[in-house]
Amino acid sequence: MRYVMALDQGTTSSRAILFDHDGNVHAIAQREFAQHFPQPGWVEHDATEIWQSQIAVAAEVLKNAGLASKDIAAIGITNQRETTVLWDRATGQPLHKAIVWQDRRTAPLCDTLRAAGHEAVFTARTGLLLDPYFSGTKLHWLLDYIPGARKRAEHGELAFGTIDSWLIWNLTGGRLHITDASNASRTLLYNIHTGNWDDELLQILNIPNAVLPKVRPSSEHYCSTDSVLLGGEIPIAGIAGDQQAATFGQACLTPGMAKNTYGTGCFMLMNTGSQAVPSKNRLLTTVAWQLQGQHTYALEGSIFMGGAIIQWLRDGLGIIKASPDVEALAASVPDSDGVTLIPAFAGLGAPWWKPEARAALIGMTRGTTRAHIARAALDAIVLQSADLLAAMESDSGIKLAELRVDGGASRNNLLMQLQADMLGVPVIRPRVVETTALGAAYLAGLATGFWHSAEDVAAHWQVDQRFDPGISEDEQQTRLQRWQTDVKRQTAA
Ligand code: ADP
DSSP states (O other): EEEEEEEOOOEEEEEEEEEESSSEEEEEEEOOOOOOSSSOOOEEEEEHHHHHHHHHHHHHHHTTTTGGGGGGGEEEEEEEOOOOOEEETTTOOSSEEEETOOOOOOHHHHHHHHHTOOOOHHHHHHHHSSOTTTTTHHHHHHHHSSTTHHHHHOOOOOEOOHHHHHHHHHHTOOOEEEEEHHHTTTTEEEEEETTEOOOOHHHHTOOOOSSSSSSSSEEEEEOOOOOOHHTTEEEEEEEHHHHHHHHHHTTSSSTTTTEESSSEEEEEEEEETTOOOOOOSSSSEEEEEEEEEEEEEEEEEEEEHHHHHHHHHIIOOOSSSTTHHHHHHTSSSSOOOTEEEEBBBBOOOOOTTBTOOOOOEOOOTTTHHHHHHHHHHHHHHHHHHHHHHHHHHHHHHHSOOOOEESGGGGGGGGHHHHHHHHSOOEEEESSSHHHHHHHHHHHHHHHTTSSSHHHHHHHHHHHHEEEEOSHHHHHHHHHHHHHHHHHHHHHOO
């Protein structure tokens, strides 16, 4: 058996990737699926289409690589997190479209719960905030909305799951209803300290225990695929939510190691080891993964506008043709010449938490050109990430030694250099940037003996490029302070 297969079920596409023993990508297959927007703020996926696209790419990647099920040591699953599916255990049919993590329909319920004074207990037990983002209020909504659903759930006729659960249910022909601790920790229902579904939280949200999957470690031989699906049985042996999987794939395996993913938004996670560190800065505390009995925790912060700022330069302003063009344009000037872009296009996330704030471009003169604006756009990504990291360091008391990076915008060398300057620590981009899928593959391969230890997988992690800080600490502090003054002024307005 020469490969491990990762099923990477993302928000816009399903992918299957084969990794060899050195952790290199051998083959990829990918398929997009439909996004449904039934009302403003609502986002749904067809769970059946997700399953069909996922199993199709799994078969396709084997076929394209000329391989059979017997060549695959194990399957690892990583998934868009929080997206909520409810299905009938008898027929395997979903009762409703899946409610996607981006969906805001349960904002009023979150407000009600907050007004009733429940946020503190949710945060203490789950490490999360009362926000529609997480699965718990979405499941509550489904049980309310679908006639008879809550009663049927109480009688054990229905199953809830995040996408990992849904895929495993289907991969095993309905034999297994499980999730892993990293996905469970995004539901608002799972006590990250005890490792159990929390009865009090279930009661507050009026969710019957019988609807929930069993929570298993992130790396374990759970079951094998139904032999009819891929021409033979393959062990399913790893599960992690996408950001946690990426942290594993980046080999951030010891406390204090952190990764930042520069995609549409940015997601920064710092491994805090066996300590679930509570946040004073409204970051999230989450389970990174569970290996055997042991939880590893992380602090997580996210930025809504990362690479999306570059898309705005392209689509909103039309000053570049394609995202990668921003690098040469921004590099054509030595700095932004005092121009600041405050990217509150969708409010500001952690640690500012200003949902009502509007974006602003300030400090322009008659000499300001599109190059300065492009430069200010890169600065905005870098400065937001610096704010997140400062919040993490303050919460954890851990000083970062280096930041590992991935995601589409991490290919931008100028952006990475500016990030190293602004953090004052080296920024390191690995050779294999498919870190999400790789993390899931590692978790599966570790459970089946394809790889032997976490040290074994960490040894595969190789540097593509390292960016060392190139400005003085004084200069770094001056820029950071100017940014913070500008953000405060804008968000106070
Ligand atoms: P996602 O997984 O969120 O869809 P990706 O990891 O594929 O995102 O990254 C795509 C994002 O990265 C887009 O927002 C795009 O504008 C941005 N991007 C891609 N290449 C570059 C680049 N060279 N410089 C800056 N941003 C880039």
